[in-house]
Amino acid sequence: xxxxxxxxxxxxxxxxxxxxxxxLISAIxxxxxxxxxxxxxxxxxxxxxxxxxxxxFIFPGILGMTILFSSMFSSISIIWDKExxxxxxxxxAPVSRTSIVVGKALSGMVISTIQAVIILALxxxxxxxxxxxxxxxxxxxxxxxxxxIAAFGIVLATFYENYxxxxxxMNFIIMPMFFLSGAMYPVKLLPEILRFAAxxxxxxxxxxxxxxxxxxxxxxxMSPDFNILTDLAVIAVTSVxxxxxxxxxxxxxx
Amino acid sequence: MPIIRVENLVKKFGNITAVDDxxxxxxxxxxxxxxxPNGAGKTTTISILCALLSPTSGRAFINGHDCIRESAAVRKxxxxxxxxxxxxxxxxxxxxxxxxxxxxNVEKSERxxxxxxxxxxxxxFNRKNDLVKKFSGGMKRRLEVARGLIHRPKVLFLDxxxxxxxxxxxxxxWEFISELPKRHDVTIFMxxxxxxxxxxxxxxxxxxxxxxxxxxxxxxxxxxxxxDVIYLKTKDDIKAKxxxxxxxxxDASIKGGELFISTIRGDACIPEIIRILGESVLSVRLQRPTxxxxxxxxxxxxxxxxxxxxxxxxxxxxxxxxxxx
Numbered sequence: 001x002x003x004x005x006x007x008x009x010x011x012x013x014x015x016x017x018x019x020x021x022x023x024l025i026s027a028i029x030x031x032x033x034x035x036x037x038x039x040x041x042x043x044x045x046x047x048x049x050x051x052x053x054x055x056x057f058i059f060p061g062i063l064g065m066t067i068l069f070s071s072m073f074s075s076i077s078i079i080w081d082k083e084x085x086x087x088x089x090x091x092x093a094p095v096s097r098t099s100i101v102v103g104k105a106l107s108g109m110v111i112s113t114i115q116a117v118i119i120l121a122l123x124x125x126x127x128x129x130x131x132x133x134x135x136x137x138x139x140x141x142x143x144x145x146x147x148x149i150a151a152f153g154i155v156l157a158t159f160y161e162n163y164x165x166x167x168x169x170m171n172f173i174i175m176p177m178f179f180l181s182g183a184m185y186p187v188k189l190l191p192e193i194l195r196f197a198a199x200x201x202x203x204x205x206x207x208x209x210x211x212x213x214x215x216x217x218x219x220x221x222m223s224p225d226f227n228i229l230t231d232l233a234v235i236a237v238t239s240v241x242x243x244x245x246x247x248x249x250x251x252x253x254x
Numbered sequence: 255m256p257i258i259r260v261e262n263l264v265k266k267f268g269n270i271t272a273v274d275d276x277x278x279x280x281x282x283x284x285x286x287x288x289x290x291p292n293g294a295g296k297t298t299t300i301s302i303l304c305a306l307l308s309p310t311s312g313r314a315f316i317n318g319h320d321c322i323r324e325s326a327a328v329r330k331x332x333x334x335x336x337x338x339x340x341x342x343x344x345x346x347x348x349x350x351x352x353x354x355x356x357x358x359n360v361e362k363s364e365r366x367x368x369x370x371x372x373x374x375x376x377x378x379f380n381r382k383n384d385l386v387k388k389f390s391g392g393m394k395r396r397l398e399v400a401r402g403l404i405h406r407p408k409v410l411f412l413d414x415x416x417x418x419x420x421x422x423x424x425x426x427x428w429e430f431i432s433e434l435p436k437r438h439d440v441t442i443f444m445x446x447x448x449x450x451x452x453x454x455x456x457x458x459x460x461x462x463x464x465x466x467x468x469x470x471x472x473x474x475x476x477x478x479x480x481x482d483v484i485y486l487k488t489k490d491d492i493k494a495k496x497x498x499x500x501x502x503x504x505d506a507s508i509k510g511g512e513l514f515i516s517t518i519r520g521d522a523c524i525p526e527i528i529r530i531l532g533e534s535v536l537s538v539r540l541q542r543p544t545x546x547x548x549x550x551x552x553x554x555x556x557x558x559x560x561x562x563x564x565x566x567x568x569x570x571x572x573x574x575x576x577x578x579x
Contacts, residue, residue: 008356016344085340092304093357094329 001102005095009103010110013074017111024115027073031066031119035059038184050219056126057222060210061183063138064203066119067112067146068181072174074108075153079160091250101154101246105239108150109143116142123214130214137213144235145206151242152202158249177203187225205234255318257282257409257441258303263312265298265464272298273309274464280443280457282408283435287455288445295464296445297337300411303443304334317408330358333402333440334411339394341401343387347378350386351401358405372400375437376430392423396430403438410434412444416451428454449543460552467552473518476543478551482520486513486527487536494531501530
């Protein structure tokens with residue numbers, strides 16, 4: 001692994017992210033709309049369970065959404081890099097494919113975690129009480145989940161050549177991943193077949209882990225669906241699998 | 255061993271043979287030109303030499319390293335300027351070069367100096383903090399050449415370096431390229447489909463349908479096509495014809511009311527002819543051999559040039575569209 005290469009790939013993405021203010025604003029706007037418009041509307045329909053309001057319940061899911069979109073978009077930028085040629089500059093360099101994937105996944109991680117932290121900072125407005133340990137835990141889970149989702153996005157991006165494929169990924173991968181993740185409703189309430197599908201979604205476990213640290217005392221239907229150790233293990237294993245798969249796919253496709 | 259050695263290289267994509275048993279050597283410090291129409295197999299050959307593509311059969315070596323088995327060593331030894339720009343338009347000129355320096359693991363103490371030197375070399379130092387999207391085509395190409403040299407490669411590949419440039423930028427770029435081997439101790443491997451651009455090359459290989467059909471110095475290739483042609487109108491063509499034969503030993507023929515003289519260096523010949531014939535010359539026209547002529551001569555068909563530029567225009571349209579959306 002070439003650390004200078006990993007560093008500079010991350011530095012490039014970060015620089016571009018900081019330069020494009022509009023990207024940050026629109027990235028932050030989406031979860032805010034879901035949290036305060038959809039969440040507020042649904043709160044009228046869903047009564048608080050054991051003192052937990054619907055908006056408090058979806059808060060971990062909204063963090064997961066922020067991460068899902070920003071990590072995926074960050075990785076899908078590989079398709080743009082291919083289209084505009086910059087990918088060739090990276091691929092002809094004496095750099096292992098694993099370094100390229102790790103660099104890209106870390107880029108997604110940095111950018112997503114920044115956005116997730118901004119959303120996380122809203123917790124007092126939702127009547128949530130989080131201690132420093134919970135906050136630290138939440139940030140670390142956000143970072144790990146961001147890396148895993150970004151690595152998944154890289155694997156996807158290696159299979160697509162042009163920007164038309166973007167809407168395919170958006171409609172057939174990102175949206176189903178979001179709705180099948182337990183973000184908006186508990187996985188345990190889903191019909192059998194959807195519950196089964198949700199178990200194959202890495203995002204489910206990330207959001208579940210966030211539920212553990214953000215609303216651990218919650219009882220009943222709104223409580224987390226899995227054991228926290230299961231959640232963390234899934235995030236770790238999927239990260240490794242996606243990095244290896246991404247490196248392999250780049251080697252083969254390039 | 256020569257700096258580049260290619261032995262019986264074959265690359266098939268399904269039924270299509272893109273590179274068909276190609277062999278050649280390039281000596282260190284030379285400028286080697288790979289000429290042919292689009293689709294002839296030039297870019298495929300470059301991709302194999304750059305370890306981006308595995309050949310179906312055959313072998314290739316760069317700086318003594320096997321392009322298939324030692325891809326990392328090969329990648330370290332080469333710099334590439336691709337046909338389409340591979341700069342990040344949303345980064346500045348300096349940032350693009352620094353990215354390259356990190357990617358190629360240039361030592362920390364050397365990094366900034368090499369980037370600055372490269373920017374000065376291509377006359378872009380005072381624009382180093384400008385985003386690349388503000389640059390003209392010629393500036394981008396120069397910046398890419400500078401970037402390709404940052405890690406001090408042994409061989410620099412230039413794939414159609416003047417594609418899409420205006421005539422003045424082309425001329426400037428050629429002057430610049432012709433100085434590279436001496437100034438940077440590098441061997442140049444370039445492709446083009448313009449014969450006149452290949453003038454700066456020490457050696458040229460002409461490729462068509464994946465096969466090398468002619469190889470040699472520009473002068474040698476010109477001899478294949480018979481070199482330049484001078485068209486001459488005089489007050490008395492028959493008398494002029496005799497005078498040219500006597501003074502210069504050149505055979506002129508009369509064709510369509512014009513004198514027609516085939517020679518190797520037509521530009522140097524014209525002053526001689528005018529000196530000999532004096533006031534009887536009415537008009538002189540020089541026609542240089544083009545790749546088209548070589549093609550007509552060697553393959554009996556015309557080069558598919560308009561097709562190539564048409565594709566380029568479409569690609570450019572797509573890019574512009576994407577930048578706006």
